[in-house]
Amino acid sequence: MVVYSIRISTGVSLAAGSINKVHLWLVGQHGEAALGDLLRPFRGKEEEFKVDVSEYLGPLLFVKLQKRHLLQDDAWFCNWISVQGPGEGGAEYRFPCYRWVQGSGILTLPEGTGHTVVEDPQHLFTKHREEELQERMKLYRWGNWKDGLILTVAGKKLSDLPADERFLEDKKIEFDTSLAVGLANFVFNLPKNAMASWDNPDDFDCVFKSSYGKLAERVRNSWKVDAFFGYQFVNGANPMLLRRCVNLPARLVFPPGMEELQTQLEKELKGGTLFEADFSLLDGIKANVIHCSQQFLAAPLVLLKLQPDGQLLPMAIQLELPKIGSTPPPIFLPTDPPVVWLLAKCWVRSCDFQLHELQSHLLRGHLMAEVFAVATMRCLPTIHPVYKLLLPHLRYTMEINLRARNRLVSESGVFDQMVSTGGGGHVDVVKRAGNLVTYSSFCPPDDLKERGLLDVKSSYYAQDALRLWEVIYRYVEGILDLYYKTDAAVREDHELQHWCQEITETGLQGAQDRGFPTSLETRAQASQFVTMCIFTCTGQHSSVHLGQLDWFSWVPNAPCTMRLPPPTTKDATMETLMDTLPNPFLASLQMTIIWHLGRPQCVMVPLGQHPEEYFSSVEAKAVLRKFREELAELDKEIEARNESLDIPYEYLRPSLVENSVAI
Structure with missing residues (x-):
């Protein structure tokens, strides 16, 4: 007889324990040895307990x-x-699970070292890999x-999602409670706000709360300033x-009489200090009808000049594209009457709100992360090192996205109720934006090289995005180097190749013509692709998510x-401006949703701080430990830099970046 010592850990969520017996x-x-019914997990x-086994089983699988x-x-x-x-110096084997055990089926957990399909010459794990993926293909459908x-993942209701993709109780309670509190405040305050007389933008104070933060209050006080307007294009939401x-x-x-402006723009262009923000994506999008009232959209072009001190100042705003045979649309200038210039900037900020929420946030953050999540569950078994790398960064993404499709961008959802691109225009925007998505x-x-932002010292987004990308890349490279010793090992891993192909050809609907790979040929290429997935789910999403409360709480700014x-x-006139901006009902609703x-x-897990341990090897744990050390160092560097900034940039601080698209 030999003795094995077994420890079993149960989750901390409210329903994690079970009154059922567990057989091992x-x-x-x-x-193989059957151990019998060992516990009812609490x-x-x-x-922890010990079991007697008739003979030594060899290395555990x-x-x-x-x-x-x-x-x-x-x-x-x-x-x-x-x-x-067995024995005083017996090896310890770790079997990660971190999932729900349901029904009466047998769940097989592989030892946590991780193996690629190439690393299994004796085919010890082949049958398990194949059977697991067959089941996953049925459970996770496009x-x-x-x-x-x-x-996206198949399913229209939250109950359609696999149990392991659902919010745990703490997350669900916090999310639903927040929404209920926000809506209650909206209903309570609406009569008071609606009865108020709104004659100028300062009256939006009725729906603004200074408790939303120092930067939100700074936006309220400075939103009219040109330099503040320009700053948002480099470091805003x-x-x-x-x-x-x-x-x-x-x-x-x-238009006639604008020769001086053309000369100024050409001068800035020649000096490399002319920048643009083009909203042409919105041209021709059908605007919403809210409460029987037609809403309106524009497709602005903003031209800005970079000052020697790093400030970005607007030089000209064109709100609509020229139409053939029509008079050229006006170009608005800082020298125009203050209300006219302010109205033009409000149009830009409203259009930025549309593209932020639909292109930068929904498409490039949430929907892209969901493609990675579904492809990972369909193509990579739990024993695969890339699965282990990615899984913490895919947590809760399917549920938060399904909630968004059912409440925010659904028919009669939030976008239809309050946003000018609602009523179907928002779907057209996402379609157009999807056709422009490129791997680079x-x-x-x-991306920053293509957009000419690498040497813009006042772009803290660019600086921090580059540094965070490099930290994540070193982490990914460190893990993959443990499992892929040669480029050939990458090419021969058919699971990895299928995963890459599934993302590009299936999930992204044929994005290979926009640079996304359909195969991974080298270790460097594999490291870049996996880094892209993790950065998108963490840093990139946080860079456009965390700023919403800061920049969108003051309604005239967004x-x-x-x-x-x-x-x-x-x-x-001022009357024109106020008649154009959202009314009290829409402003109140915007504030409620932005706060929520x-x-x-x-319930938030900072980047790299997930408690789940999917890798059991000493080498992989050392790579994760080094990753966390580099994240902590970067966090301190950003904190120190921010102390000297007039407006601290915090959206890519590792301690504030969420580990997955979970909100």
């Missing part, structure tokens, strides 16, 4: 477990199982939210539109809709 088996290279407990019940199937959330081999968009001009934009047609735009070193058409003359989605999260 140990599977080693030399045999929530948050780590239980799997633990199998089965939950048995008579009357009630009570799901159990198992964190991990650890087995200490869905199509709207024709012409990248794919949506730093993804700005690019350096290499030519004057083709859409820029100068998801890799900051390439109007959710515009109630009058864009001006075609320069005779606007942008508030600091009580």
Whole structure:
């Protein structure tokens, strides 16, 4: 007889424990042993016991477990199982689980070292890999939210999602409570706000709360300032539109009398200090109708000059594209009457709100992460090192996205109720934006180079994105180097190749013509692709998510809709401005939703700090430890830099970056 010591850890969520008995088996290279019904697992407990086995099983490969019940199937959330081999110096084997055990089927957990399909010459794990992926293909199916968009997970209701993709109780309670509190405040305050007389933008104070933070209050006080307007393109909630001009934009047609402006722009262009933010994506999008009232959209072009001190100042705003045979649209200037110039800037800010939420946030953050999540679950078994690398960064993404499709961008959802691109226009925007998605735009070193932002010292987004990308890349490279010793090992890993192909050809609906690879040929290419996935799910999403409460709380700085058409003359008045901006109802609703989605999260896992341990080897744990050390160092560097900044840039601080798209 030989003795094995077993430890079993149960999750801490409210329903993690189970009244059902759990039966275990140990599977080693030399045999298999049934251990019988060993426990009824208790929530948050780590239980330990010893078992006698008739003979030594050899190096352990799997633990199998089965939950048995008579009357009630009570799901159990198992964190991990650890087995200490016989003898005083017996090897310890760790079997990560971190999932729900349901029903009466047998769940097989492979030992946590991780193996690629190439690293298994004796085919010890081949059958398990194949069977697991067959089951996953049935459980995780591709869905199509709207024709012409990248794919999502199949399912229309939260109950359609696999149990392991659902919020745990703490997350669900916090999320639902926040929404209920926000809506209650909206209903309570609406009569008071609606009865108030709103004569100028300062009256939006009725729906603004200074408790939303120092920067939100700074926005309220400074939103009219040109330098503050320009700052948002480099370090605001949506730093993804700005690019350096290499030519004057083709859409820029100068009306008569604008020769001086053309000369100024050409001078800045020649000096490399002319930048643009082009909203042409919105041209022709059908605007929403809210409460029987037609709303309006524009497609602005903003031209800005970079000052020697790093400030970015707007030089000109064109609100609409020229139409053939029509008079060129007006170009608004800082020298125009103050209300006219302010109205033009409000139009830009409203359009930035649209593209932020639909292109930068929904598409490039949430929907892209969901493609990675579904492809990973369909193509990579739990034993695969890339699965282990990615899984912590895919947590809760499917549920938060399904909630968004059912409440935010659904028919009669939030966008239809308050946003000028609602009523179907928002879907068209996402479709157009999806057709422009390129691989290089998801890799900051390439994206920032293409947009001419690498040497813009006042772009803290660019600086921090590059540094965070490099830290994540070293982490990914460190892990992959443990499993892929040659480029050939990457090419021969058919699971990895299928995963890459599934993302590009299936999930992204044929994005290979926009640079996304369909195969990974080298270790460097594999490291870049996996880094792209993790950065998108963490840093990139946080860079456009965390700023919402700061920059969108003051409604005139980010109007959710515009109630009058864009001006075609320069005779606007304060009454015109107020009639264009959202009314009290829409402003109140905007504040409610922005608070719910942008508030600091009580249930939040910072980048790299996930408690789950999917790798059991000493070498892989050392790489993760080094990753965490580099993240902590970067966090301190950003904190120190921010102390000297007039406006601290915090959206890529590792301690504030969420570990997955979970909100």
